[in-house]
Amino acid sequence: MSRTVARVMIDALEELGVRHVFGVVGDALNPFTDAVRASGSVEWVGCRHEEAAAFAAGAQSQLTDTLGVCMGTVGPGSVHLLNGLYDAAKSGTPVLAVAGQVPLAEVGTDYFQEVDNDLLFRDVAVFRATVTSAEQMPGLLEIAVRTAIGRRGVAVLTVPGDIGDQELPADRPARLSVAGSANRPDDPVLDEAADALRDGGKVTMLVGRGARGAREDVLALADRLAAPMVLTLKAKEGFEGDNPYQVGQTGLIGNPAAAHAMDGADTLLLLGTDFPYREWYPEGKKVVQVDRVAEHIGRRVPVDVALAADVGPTVRGLLERLERRKDREHLDDAREKFGTWQQGQQRLAAPGHDRGLIGKVRSAFDNRDHLVRPEALAAAVDVLAADDAVFTSDTGMATVWLSRFVEMRGSRRLLGSYNLGSMANAMPQAIGAQLLDPDRQVVAFCGDGGLGMLLGDLMTVRSRRLPVKLVVFDNQRLGMVKLEQEQAGLPEFGTELDNPDFAAVAEALGITGIRVSRAEDLAEGVSRAFATPGPVLLDVLTNPEEIAVPAKPTIQQGWGFAIAKIRENLTSPGGR
Incomplete structure (x- = not known):
């Protein structure tokens, strides 16, 4: 019995284990959405915007380490996927996008x-290709999926719109399975790396997502x-909880202990990371880098010993060659500094912070409207969220507060646009x-700017009755841009947002909406959000003047911030 091109594709994806296809329906996709309708286990998820569909497919791919699938129809529908x-x-996660096209005879006109x-x-x-005949399938599909994985x-x-419903003989099913393998460096390179670490003085490890499969x-x-x-940031998941060696993150969202551990080392060992910010790598250190992607090695910092291999077998090879060090001073010093920093951060996040003497003085300068401090919101969510929760975060200040106040303990997972931004x-x-x-x-840390940009897909949450908890850091600002402007000495401009009451918007859509505007109501609001079945949008009015101090604040940043504040008060009617 023959099958259509569309049915061959959906049957193959079903056999591969794909459960959802995300997209917006449209003419060129009709054969494919009909094949999904007839499928036994693949489900069509209609989104309100194709960009949301692609993000959702990518999220599933990252969580399952398998293929995510999305679709966009002719022209604008495919453009929106981009x-x-x-x-x-x-x-670095595999996604298959099926893009519609005009009928084959009209291509190029x-x-x-x-x-x-x-x-x-x-x-x-x-990999990209246009299917110009039914006979190219399922061969092109196999190449596409294997290349993506x-x-x-x-x-x-x-x-093209007239290809999907063409029929193929049933004697040629698609075969999409791909077997992976782990690579181990050759012994001479392992010997060289072990010598560098053994004789390299104080060692600090910078650990990234590529090491998560080799935690122990x-x-x-x-x-x-x-x-x-x-x-x-991506290594928080897998390495943060129950880890007596970790000292948090470096970079703009990092902390002084991590910066000190990097600066105080003689040798840096980079494991499965392509941390991009060159200015945060200290100079004059010996560097050993392990990464399965050879072209990632040395493109951020000069490397003395390069191991293009998987982290797990490489680390096991190093363990065979190294003895346990007796001198623990470098580790103990970094951990002590990290603990001190954490205690200070918890004081900032305490519910009664602004009622104390220091908090009252601080509020007189940076929180005159007595809005909720975003640190307190993130810390409250951390306490109530499950130890196996999946967290997502919008780029910007929402990610800063998550990185500092939410611990990836237990089997918690973390997703964000941490490379594209x-x-x-x-x-x-x-x-x-x-x-x-x-x-x-599932808990989403939403910025008010990010939520507003794809607000329409709240209707997808509602229509699917997905019990997500959407926590909105509603500071009426593009907060990270505001901070960047002020650190450069520029007055805030173009960052203010005239937001609606997001909780009321959610209620209008049939989603439970909770709005918190005062610190004393925060604990009750967060508790109610997590206790309420089904989808909930928690809209918290947070202080827009909150500053996330970087790991190594510079005099220039402080001076620029002071100048910006003077300019803002001179140009704002009545000041702030």
Whole structure:
């Protein structure tokens, strides 16, 4: 019995284990959405914007380490996928995008809605092709999926509107399975790396997402080297909880203890990270780097010993060659500084902070309206969220507060646009995560700017009755941009947002909305949000003047901030 091109594709994705296809329906996709309708286990998730569909597919891919799938129809529908696909590409996660196209005979004629998809997706995709005949399937599908999985990126298949319903013989099913393998460096390179670490003085480890699958081995190596462990944001998941060696993050969202651990080391060991901010790497250190992607090695900081291999087998090879160090001073010093910093942060987040003497003085300068401090909101969520919750966060200040006040303990997961840095990712990523497991708690840290950008997909949350908890840091600002302007000595401009009452918007859509505007109501509001079944939007009016002090604040930043504040008060009617 013959099957259509669309049915061959959906049957193959079903066999691969794909459970959801995200998109917006449209003419060129009709054969594919009909094949999904007839499928036994693949479910169509209709979004309100294709960008949200691509973010959701990428989220599922990251959480399952398998293929995510999204679709966009002819022209604008495919164009809208692009930002979410860039996020998947820069996150190194496999996603298949099926893009509609005008009928084959009209390609190249500037037909209504025609877009050159092969050109459009050229930069974002590790594989892209236009299906020009039914006979090319399922071969092109197999190449696309294997390339996406093997190279951990985006594959785009463009299908003209008159191809999807053409029929193929049933004797050629698609075969999409891909077997992975772990690479170990050769012994001479392991010997060289072990010598560098053994004789390299004080060692600090910078650990990234690529090491998450080797947690116990990495912790054993930290103990062996008496090395403090600085974590990238993506390595919070997997390495933060129950880790006696970690000292938090470095960089703009980091802390002084991590910066001290980096600066005070003689040798840096980079494990599975492509941490991009060159200014945060100290100079004059010996550097050993392990990364399975060879082209990542040395592109941020000069490397003395390069190991292009998987972290797990590499670390196990190093453990075989290294003895446990007796001198623990470097590790103990970094951990002590980290503990002191954490205690200070918890004081800032305490519910009664602004009622104390220091808090009252501080509020007179930076919180005259007595709005909720975002630190307190993030800390309250951390306490009430489940130990297996999935967190998503919008780029900007929402991520800063999550990074500092939410601990990735237990089996918590973390998603964000941490490589692309897009706005508006938290809610659609939460949609993808919640669909994977309706019974698992999913918490989205939404910026008010990000939520507003893709606000329409609140209707997707409502229509699917997804029990996500959307926590909105509503400071009426593009907060990170405001901070960047002020640190540069510029008065705030263009960052103010005239927001609606997001809780009322949620209620109008059939979602429970809770609005908190006073610190004394925060605990009750957060508790009610987590106790309420189904989807909840918690809209918290947070202080827009809150400052996230970086790990190594500079005199220039402080001076610039002071100048900016003077300018703002001179230009604002009546000051602030």
